[in-house]
Amino acid sequence: MDERTATPGYLMIESKGNWAGPNAGTFLRDAAALAEAGHRVRVFLVEDGVLTAVGTDVPEIERLAAAGAEILVDDFSAAQRALSATTLSPHVRIAGMDAVAAALSEDDCRGVWH
């Protein structure tokens, strides 16, 4: 069994924009630390949190990707903020709220909303 599948998985949902104070970045760094510790981590960026995915060199996104975390960007939040006209990080994938519902339905997934 893959070591990552043997440990609890985490769904880390970030709703705060990266200008909302240091906590948004701290939350993503916590997610990266969990991934680096061998946990399966999925990050879902929603509401103003989607703005963190703009650009190609956001340190938190780069670190999450390097640690093997899956990074999802909420489709509705991105559309509301006209992000289709911008360049998103190559490490992120657009997803809907159904992805969150599916993850939270898994037995070993722990969800945290920030």
Added chain:
Amino acid sequence: MAMERRMWDLLLILTAAPHSSDVVTSALRLSQAMLDRGGSVRVWACGYANMMTQDTFGDTKLPNTRDPEGHYPSPSAVVQRMIADGGGRFGWIACTACSEERGAVHHVPQVRHRSPLRLAATIAGARRTLYLGGA
């Protein structure tokens, strides 16, 4: 013999005020996504989130002057519709202490009233709990 307790798939504790951000929309979208995959969801309205289900709203928002023929349901109408469509898989709980502090005690009849003393038991009755909206 102990009575078997119903377990809900997801409990959302919604602490944000309506219109403070997108969080109410997110809570409703996540609830609907869970319902769409056959799951069950409860929302515990905390603080100003209790304003959403006041019966004084009626069924529609104020007319939109740019779209006078449009129909824009009030938040209480949205919650009522989700409860009706959910077939027992969607529930909305009003916190009695938060409601009374705000004079927001006239909830639509579909809403269940609970003391905050029952919050822990409500959490224990759900497989997953998420806090949305901050402290």
